Structures are given as structure tokens and as C-alpha cells.
Amino acid sequence: MGLFNRRKKPVPVRERRLSYQVANLQGRGTRERQEDSFAFANALDVTEILRKGLLAVVADGMGGLKDGREVSQACVAQVLSAFSDLDPEGDLAEQLRTWVDQANGALYDRFQGEGGTTLVTCLFLREQLWWLSVGDSYLYLLREGGLCRLNRDHNHLERLRLEAVREGRLDPETGLDDPDGPRLSSFLGMEEVELVDRSLRPLPLMGGDTLLLCSDGVGGVLRESALRTCLEAPTAAEACARLERDIQAQARRNQDNYTALVIKCGY
Template sequence: MIDTILICAAVVAVELVTTALPVAAACIIERAARPRWEAQRAACPAAGFGAPAPAPQVGKLHQQGARKSQQDCFSVSPEEVIPSYGLLTVVADGMGGLADGDKVSQAAVSAMMNSFYTTPGKPEELLLTLLARANDAVDRLLGPEGYGKSGSTLVAGLAREGKFYNLSVGDSRVCLYRDGALYQLSREHVFRHELELRAVNGESDFRTAYTHPKSGGLTSYLGMGKLKYVDMPAAPVEIRGGDKFLLMTDGVFNALPQEELTACLEGTAEECARRLDEAIRAKNYSNQDNYTAVILAY
């Protein structure tokens, strides 16, 4: 279902940062109706937030699958700094099969986390600044001749003052599990979206878009030099009790159909991680990709 919605979104606004979700869309409408919320938020102190957000349970799933190396990488900021900085989660998927994919994802995650504690700014700006740090680190690692030869996706979630902000480059995903349903908060940067747009514009057809051998190729990723796309929703999600946020690499959501993935998300964060692991192992794919998920349960 989500897939269908995303395809529709591509038709409308491939160039836009899209939050093509019923719930998220509702959030946007709610926010739009509230005047001057930007100003209210701007009035908040730069650090040391008044209302301490409860720390979520954190579930971690990080497995190599059937691959020869682990090219996924992730990090979650410590609980004790939540009152000062919020909670930052970063998940990166080094480019499978390409040399140094593990180093690239590690460089990206390290740079993002290392800068988190020393970078000012409102949440959206902060996430984008940290992404710039991550991309700088990858650039330095690869050197100009290394562009386009290895790379990494990156998804990041920042929970601060009861709101969840997220950012994505590449094809990893950020999802919200609420009231038994899974909503995708991020949009992948894959060639299929551009093929769909070509079909809409009459330059190609949808069959090509859905059968093109490179339709899953990444059109934006760390390691390409200048990033082409960054996905960030127009407004954050208001965190409610019972919400679970899921940041994951494609090794998770490619292995599990949406319904099966969703079915793993009841219970504590640790239970979710364990169930996801069991479900993926049960598939027993001979070339199961690295799979990583961080679950934040409120």
C-alpha cells in the first residue's frame, strides 16, 4: 500500500521532498493550521530543553546476512544527553559489492555522531548540517577519483522535545509504527522515480519504469561528490506514547513484505528487533543482504 502511495507521490512531485503518508500528511495539516509555530519553536533555547522527553526503549538489529562483510553501520546517541541534545539515530548502508563500502558507511555515521554534540541549530538545520559533515568525511575518504565507485546511504532520526525529525539520502528507510500500521516517513532516491517521471511526461512508459534493470539504482548517495537529493519531511512527527520509529537498511524491508514487517513490531523494542531477525532468518535467502534496524519505542 505504501508502495502505491509512493508511486503516486512520484507522479505529483518527484522533485519535492515528500512525506507521502496519511498520518504524516495529517500532521502537516495540523501544523499548518497552527499560526506562528515556527516562531514558537525559534523561541526555544538552543540547548537544554525545558520539557524532558521520555527516553525511548532502543532495539537494535544488526546482522551480516549471507554477505562476506558487514557494510551497514549505525549509531544511537547516549540516553544521558537526551535532555541537552535530544536523541540522534543514524543508520547507513555501505554500497553492496563495492570496495570499501564498510569504510564509507562508518565514516558517514562517525562524522554525523561526532558533530552532533558540538553543532548548534534547529533540528532540521542540524540534521542537514550533520549530513554535510558526513558527506565531507566521505569525500575526504574517497578522494575525487573515488566518486561513484563506493558509497553509502544514510538515514537519520532526531527526537527532540517530543517531535521526531528525519532525513534520508539513498534507499534506506525511516518508518513510523502507530496504531498497528506502518507509515514510511522517507522516500528513496532510486532511478525508478525518474523513470516514472519520464513516463508521466510521455518520454517513456511505465512498463519501462517498473522493469528497467537499473530501476533500483541509487540516484543520490554519499560518495557521489555533491549530493543530488536529500529527503526531509516538511514537518516533524509529533511523538505519541506507543509510537515506534524504525530506521532500517534495505536488507530488512527487501526481505520482508510490508505485512510481515509490520507484524514484527508489537511488543518492546528489543522484542521487535528479535522478531525481525527471526522473520528474516526464516526467509533463508541465499544471498541475504546485510540488515540493520534501530527501533525507538515510546
């Protein structure tokens, strides 16, 4: 009888943890050389993702200055080095902000203001997203069928538009005919970085979210409707394949280097 009265031990409920599926694509376009650089850190190490997070970074070297490829590679190396010293228990927003100053100082010292690069980087930690960007590379979030750009451009065109808004002019055509519009107003490699776009609080992530980090050879070429269709692919690898197919289908005579990192979140 005692056998039937014995209480069963409760089965421990395993906490569901968000996982990340990553993929990347990169192409030279019609340019003579590749000046984009990128990296993931901890992408294949679940233990390290739980302890310290997943890092993704894209840097687009400026071809009009000294050796854009070398500058973008140096930028990515600086960010990876800073990430290795990350304190997961510290102020993450402030730590990421210091990465910009550290990387910019190193690039300015090395290239003496004659080289520059954009930067967009994301830290996925404890099912939350922290990000920052400088320049005109792109960061998108696809959630429940809606595509949202999380960052903004740092260029002359964006500055003209902000000035127009402050003056009460809401013309969407503002600055589009300005040949100086694409000129960057903030980038790494300057004596002092003027503008940094970043998250001050973490963005909670959900199963089904898809993140896209890309250079302007992707974000400046494909419409958001096309980006959304590509990112709705069932896997990160298929999303990258769709992005590359659509870029190549454009057959642009002046297609810039293109780089994209796709991160899909799921349980």
C-alpha cells in the same frame, strides 16, 4: 482550631515526559562481509536526551565501490561528530541538512568518489522527530496500528516512476523490469549529493509510536504487513527478534546485510 484551618500546600504536578526504549539487530546475511554501520547517541542518558535529544543513524555501505564497511563507518562517525555540535535552540532542520554536506564532503575527500553509502538518521528532541535520508535505506513509523514509510528511495526505479507520474502514467509496474532499477541516484560519497529526503517541520511524537530505521536488507525483504506485525511487539528488543526471525525464515540465497534500529515511545 487553627490546626484544622491550615491550608495544605498544593502538590506539584509532574509533567509527563516521553521516554524511549531502543534496540537493534544486525546480520551479515549471505554476504562475505558486513558493510552496514549504525549508532545511537544518548540512548541511555535521560538527562542528555532532555537537553540535546536522542540520535539514531543507519548507513549501508555500497559493496560495488571501495570498502563499503569503511565508508559506512566513516559516515556514522561524521554524523555523531556533527550531533555533538548540535544547537538545540537553533534551526534543527537546517542543522541536519548541513550534516549531509559535511559528511559527504569528508567522504568524498577521503575516498575520492570511489566509495559510497546510504544514510538514514533521526533526532528525537522535545517529543518531536526530525529526520533525513539519502539513498535507499528505510524509515517507518508505526502509529495506532498503521504503518507509514516516512522517506522514499533515491534510485533509478523511483526516478522512472516519478517521470511516469509527471507524464500522467500511473502504472504501478513502471520500471519493475528495468535491470538498472536498484541503481542509486543519490548517496553519500558523491562529488555532490543530488537528492536529500528530510523533514522540514518536526513530527510530534505520541505514546505508543514505534520508529524503524533499517537497511534494504530488512525493508527490501519483508513486506509491510510483516514489518507491522514485528513492530507491534511489546518491547523494542522483541520487535528486533521478530524481524530477525522473519528475515531468516525467508532463507534467501542472496540475502543482503541487514541492520535495524527500533525505537518505542512511551510515557
